[in-house]
Amino acid sequence: MVFRKPPDGGWGWVIVVVSFFTQFLCYGSPLAVGVLYLEWLDAFGEGKGKTAWVGSLANGIGLLASPVCSICVSSFGARPVAIFSGFMVAGGLMMSSFAPNIYFLYISYGIVVGLGCGLLYTATVTITCHYFDKRRGLALGLISTGSSVGLFIYAALQRELIELYGLDGCLLIVGALSLNILACGSLMRPLESSDSLPPEKTCVNKVPDQYFVYHEKEKTVEENISILEKGYIDEKCVNNMPEYKQDSILNKNVLSSINVNEKDTYKKKVVEQTNFCKQLAKKKWQLYLNYWEETVVLFKNKVFSALFVAILLFDVGGFPPSLLMEDVARSANINEDDYRMPLISIIGIMTAVGKLTLGILADFKWVNTLYLYVTTLLMTGVALFAIPFAKSYLTLAMLSGVLGFLTGNWSIFPYVTTKTVGIEKLTHAYGILMFFAGLGNSLGPPIVGWFYDWTQEYDTAFYFSGFCVLLGGFLLLLAALPCWNACTNQSSKLPPNTYSYKVASSA
Numbered sequence: 256m257v258f259r260k261p262p263d264g265g266w267g268w269v270i271v272v273v274s275f276f277t278q279f280l281c282y283g284s285p286l287a288v289g290v291l292y293l294e295w296l297d298a299f300g301e302g303k304g305k306t307a308w309v310g311s312l313a314n315g316i317g318l319l320a321s322p323v324c325s326i327c328v329s330s331f332g333a334r335p336v337a338i339f340s341g342f343m344v345a346g347g348l349m350m351s352s353f354a355p356n357i358y359f360l361y362i363s364y365g366i367v368v369g370l371g372c373g374l375l376y377t378a379t380v381t382i383t384c385h386y387f388d389k390r391r392g393l394a395l396g397l398i399s400t401g402s403s404v405g406l407f408i409y410a411a412l413q414r415e416l417i418e419l420y421g422l423d424g425c426l427l428i429v430g431a432l433s434l435n436i437l438a439c440g441s442l443m444r445p446l447e448s449s450d451s452l453p454p455e456k457t458c459v460n461k462v463p464d465q466y467f468v469y470h471e472k473e474k475t476v477e478e479n480i481s482i483l484e485k486g487y488i489d490e491k492c493v494n495n496m497p498e499y500k501q502d503s504i505l506n507k508n509v510l511s512s513i514n515v516n517e518k519d520t521y522k523k524k525v526v527e528q529t530n531f532c533k534q535l536a537k538k539k540w541q542l543y544l545n546y547w548e549e550t551v552v553l554f555k556n557k558v559f560s561a562l563f564v565a566i567l568l569f570d571v572g573g574f575p576p577s578l579l580m581e582d583v584a585r586s587a588n589i590n591e592d593d594y595r596m597p598l599i600s601i602i603g604i605m606t607a608v609g610k611l612t613l614g615i616l617a618d619f620k621w622v623n624t625l626y627l628y629v630t631t632l633l634m635t636g637v638a639l640f641a642i643p644f645a646k647s648y649l650t651l652a653m654l655s656g657v658l659g660f661l662t663g664n665w666s667i668f669p670y671v672t673t674k675t676v677g678i679e680k681l682t683h684a685y686g687i688l689m690f691f692a693g694l695g696n697s698l699g700p701p702i703v704g705w706f707y708d709w710t711q712e713y714d715t716a717f718y719f720s721g722f723c724v725l726l727g728g729f730l731l732l733l734a735a736l737p738c739w740n741a742c743t744n745q746s747s748k749l750p751p752n753t754y755s756y757k758v759a760s761s762a
Contacts, residue, residue, distance in 0.1 A: 267386035273439040274379035275401035280436050281344045281372045283405030284429050285313040289581045289599045290413045294422045299357045304704030310578045311700040312365025317373020318693025324377040325686030333382040336374050337440030343371030348430030352423040385446045396614015396666040406603030561734030563691045568727030570695025572720030573635050575703040576658050577602050589648050602659035609663020617667045624671050625735050631664040632728030639721035643714035
């Protein structure tokens, strides 16, 4: 599809607003699942590790399916995908209210809601990047704050709804609210060229005719020679016969011409359809091969390779606090009367502040967005190491705020990806990176829960989480160092449309 130059405004601000509310509505409940997590522990009586799978799947399955989500958005567009995904999120939340056991929640809440959120996230990020170039960091920061504001509001909302209507009523009401995603998705107008039809659509509509003409005109040399020889022999035989026999043969040819023409027409159509299917299969196979070739080229970029390792380790270690912080406070025997605000709400509001602040910083020419992202990873690792030493609500609230702010680095992650591989490969590369992010989201909370079930305390679990995040940050920093880039550039050139991070770089 051919897009116009990003307008950096105009209808783009409508896209920002509807994308904000889309992420607010779809991610509010999954990110604030820590409130539901405590209710599910009491309702089903399962272990912490087993119960944590529900929230981790809801936040991870959509990212795991990011390559599929990217293909869907590229094939059908952001608007149809957003509308369809709105039905998925709302339906999954409502189905979860009827869950008889924890395994049902794995499907309804974990997979259905999670996959819908993944499709919506890819759709909102992709269409926002199409509408913005110079202000892309600000735009991405604004839309990504929707999920954080949703976390802040839904944490208190779900707790209040549980007290008034119970867990089942809470899920039904939250699911009904998610239907507003349909209205938001309908406003995601694609940025297409207005003076001509999209080339891809024109090609699809004309494919059969092209193949028919091709196969009618393009015959092999041997076929043409055989046709000429047959015609010459038939003519010679007819000329050697008596006149009355020639007339008889001509009459028979006229009478049988109708049946022959019908058979030839049928055979011709069969051949044409068969050849069309063969050509289409070859085309699809070539697209499949091109996809994997582009994937190999992406991983030849050292920064991109380190980026996928860093995002995997970051989500293994950095995601569990947003899911388990309420249970950490309860395990530390902190009195609920001391709660001035839910810890998850603190994480949510500070994540919104972090996303907006980091998104604005990313637009400054003197800021290297990769180094900024690495800094957030290293600081997150240090904050995770400090959680076992927090024994009061005040210290946990402070650490929740710090972790929430640093988790706001999600707003600059698409920006870093775009600068690393180029806007042309954004959808492909972002889908791969989100797959590993989803893998980390899915594994992180269960691992922390298993550590608790094994040791009956969270200290070891958060030491492990901090180590994972620090390791990912140091690996990414090593790949981005100027000396490393100098060595790699001498041996091989970077693939086209890539961005080399150096000290003097203005990301």
